[in-house]
Amino acid sequence: MAKTHILLPAQQKTLARLSENIKFARLRRDISTTQAAERAGISRTTLYKIENGDPAVTIGAYLKVLYVLNLDADLLKVAADDELGRALQDAKLPVRKRASIKRSSKPAPKAGLP
Numbered sequence: 001m002a003k004t005h006i007l008l009p010a011q012q013k014t015l016a017r018l019s020e021n022i023k024f025a026r027l028r029r030d031i032s033t034t035q036a037a038e039r040a041g042i043s044r045t046t047l048y049k050i051e052n053g054d055p056a057v058t059i060g061a062y063l064k065v066l067y068v069l070n071l072d073a074d075l076l077k078v079a080a081d082d083e084l085g086r087a088l089q090d091a092k093l094p095v096r097k098r099a100s101i102k103r104s105s106k107p108a109p110k111a112g113l114p
Contacts, residue, residue, distance in 0.1 A: 005056045012055075019050060019051050019053035042064055047065065
């Protein structure tokens with residue numbers, strides 16, 4: 001049975017925009033589809049699918065093409081500044097009802113001695 005790759009409309013738009021960005025980056029660098037596919041070690045058909053937003057293409061193939069375009073480090077920006085995740089994490093942190101007791105590093109003076 002063949003797998004279907006169904007995306008929500010918002011996900012389709014995101015993938016289409018990513019694909020378009022990759023295609024325009026390739027064109028700005030004046031790299032042909034044949035050159036890009038050869039350098040990435042993928043077929044021209046796979047490159048065509050990447051540039052047309054096919055959800056069945058592996059992320060590894062995307063990474064190979066981004067590497068050819070010298071854009072692979074951009075993937076590290078994904079979820080790097082996860083504001084929502086950090087806010088949710090902070091909301092779950094326990095809140096102390098009072099401050100902890102600070103202990104001095106000096107020994108306390110003995111009672112009854114001047």
